[in-house]
Amino acid sequence: MARAKVTVVGAGNVGATTAQYIVERHLADVVLTDVVDGLPQGKALDLLQAGPVHGYDCRITGANDYEATAGSDIVVITAGLARKLGLPRQRLNYHLRALEDAGLVELVEERRKGNCFERLLRATARSFVISPEALGVLGPGIGIGILTGLAATAIGRNPDATPQIRAQFILGAAFAEGLGVLAIVVAILAIVLQPAG
Numbered sequence: 001m002a003r004a005k006v007t008v009v010g011a012g013n014v015g016a017t018t019a020q021y022i023v024e025r026h027l028a029d030v031v032l033t034d035v036v037d038g039l040p041q042g043k044a045l046d047l048l049q050a051g052p053v054h055g056y057d058c059r060i061t062g063a064n065d066y067e068a069t070a071g072s073d074i075v076v077i078t079a080g081l082a083r084k085l086g087l088p089r090q091r092l093n094y095h096l097r098a099l100e101d102a103g104l105v106e107l108v109e110e111r112r113k114g115n116c117f118e119r120l121l122r123a124t125a126r127s128f129v130i131s132p133e134a135l136g137v138l139g140p141g142i143g144i145g146i147l148t149g150l151a152a153t154a155i156g157r158n159p160d161a162t163p164q165i166r167a168q169f170i171l172g173a174a175f176a177e178g179l180g181v182l183a184i185v186v187a188i189l190a191i192v193l194q195p196a197g
Helices: 013-024 039-054 094-101 138-157 159-192
Strands: 004-009 028-033 060-063 074-077 105-113 116-123
Touching (some): 013 159, 039 060
Parallel strands (some): 004 074
């Protein structure tokens, strides 16, 4: 039986950690993609060289385009473009356009709403994990936001307690980030380990 192929879009911390969990558990070959030149190739090389030490032989590829993602069974999108003041909305669609050009999603319908167009896309991969930041990390993301707001308020009210508040904040944020990565791994396990039939 051929090994599954997983594309991870975004080679930042969440993307690289997702790729690491996938290969360490022998779940699939991985393609790491990112728009930053050399970043996915470097992280893929690090993971590939760690294989003999950790006992995995999955194929790991890094790329700055979506050509290497052809034939992926699962696509995990961890990339996001930070919203900046004045950033046009069209720029935020960059990754979706690139996925569409690579054949990983297809246009189903385009509707005009006033002066805007709404584009409905469908995944063409066998399985598709859509934006762990939006799904698997939604709860932890909200938690970190609340935690940050409460920590800032507490420090503003009692500046002398800053070291204690900071320590509790870092511990809570690390726990929330860990839950987000765990959500990604559980989602991939649920897809990859589905019973046949």
